[in-house]
Amino acid sequence: MVQVYTEHLCRRHYSPFISDAVLFRIFLLFTNIALSLILPVATGAFWKRVKFVHEQPLVRYTEDALLLFEGAMPGQERIWSSSQAVNEQFSDFFIPASIQAYEEDVNFDGKPDAIRFNAKVQGTSPVFGVKALLQFHYEISDDVILKFFGLAYAAHTSALPGGELYLDGELELRQLTPITDKKFNGEFDTPILDSSQSEVAEAVRGSEVLQFESIVKSYLSRNYSTTFIDRYPVWKPGAGNSFMLDWNLRIPTHQMITVRPQVIEMLKFAWIQFLATFIAIWFFFHWLQIFVFRYRIFDTRAVSDVQPKTQRF
Incomplete structure (x- = not known):
């Protein structure tokens, strides 16, 4: 049975x-x-008050930049900007620069994996320090809908005059509070460096007489922004008649984003x-x-x- x-x-x-x-x-x-x-x-x-989303952002260089080359003494600074208004106002400190920028898409997915920026100046006094600002348009449109203009800031000084500064690091998202899931976040989708403006106050927003301190302070007070993580700067001494800034910005393929779920x-x-x-x-x-x-x-x-x-x- x-x-x-x-x-x-x-x-x-x-x-x-x-x-x-x-x-x-x-x-x-x-x-x-x-x-x-x-x-x-x-x-x-x-x-589940927060969750973590890993996405690759779409980052584009907007061709807006602000460069400051510092000499050995105050008053020996030289400036170059993509804004004609800034260059005209600080014409006594203006120095021509040869700029090259291009994107690298290693896996051919339509999203840049790295952005290379190269600036070269000639006939300048010995350079002992560099401050640089680059602007990017940052966009995420998968699980999180986020669009804004972000900055990459780098600064380096040396006791020896330089001929070249090589920077290599990652452009990472910085958050103060979680972003609401499935909600469009375009509060800061306004350029900070706008070369099309004819007034300095509009060409560089958040600045007081074009001070890097005020620009960075205003920028970092936002809820979300981008930060350049400079891991391995390389300063090469030079004779002082020319200087080159070689900047490689890597875009994280899995950027971690803190999200507030619905x-x-x-x-x-x-x-x-x-x-x-x-x-x-x-x-x-x-x-x-x-x-x-x-x-x-x-x-x-x-x-x-x-x-x-x-x-x-």
């Missing part, structure tokens, strides 16, 4: 609606619900935590009920499925 099906026989316990046995069952139910809420909240895993996603995650805890506690309460009713701790009328029912006339 082969067993093909199994039926479980039950012993049913009956009790009046208002009795200790009914109150015990109600107490277990509400205790189970309460513990299923309290335990996930107490362990800090009930609400309410429906938070409820979905909370429901999973509640249900998992509820089942685990209910399994324990199930064995508690078996013990209580099997040993007749409460008065109940037990009816077995094995015993035949008596006929009443």
